[in-house]
Amino acid sequence: MIDIKFEIGGRRVDPRNMRDALEGAMLSAVQDGLRKKVGSCRCPDHGQAPKLLGKGRSLDKLNFEVTGCCEKVIEEVKRKLGSN
Numbered sequence: 001m002i003d004i005k006f007e008i009g010g011r012r013v014d015p016r017n018m019r020d021a022l023e024g025a026m027l028s029a030v031q032d033g034l035r036k037k038v039g040s041c042r043c044p045d046h047g048q049a050p051k052l053l054g055k056g057r058s059l060d061k062l063n064f065e066v067t068g069c070c071e072k073v074i075e076e077v078k079r080k081l082g083s084n
């Protein structure tokens with residue numbers, strides 16, 4: 001399973017464990033959408049799944065950082081995220 005984490009206002013948050021239920025639901029929806037889009041990404045060379053970290057000051061201002069075993073899988077994720 002692809003690893004998708006969130007950091008809002010410098011704090012690590014878990015969609016399933018948020019104080020605000022509405023924000024939790026929004027974040028879950030974002031996470032589900034990303035899983036559908038890039039959940040099947042694997043590095044063709046190393047077979048590793050990439051990791052995503054959504055960072056921002058608030059829920060609607062998230063920037064995603066992609067990390068992985070090498071440039072190939074990162075490019076693959078960026079390509080898929082870019083093509084809506």
Ligand SMILES: [Zn+2]
Nearest residue numbers: 043046069070
């Ligand atoms: Zn790789």
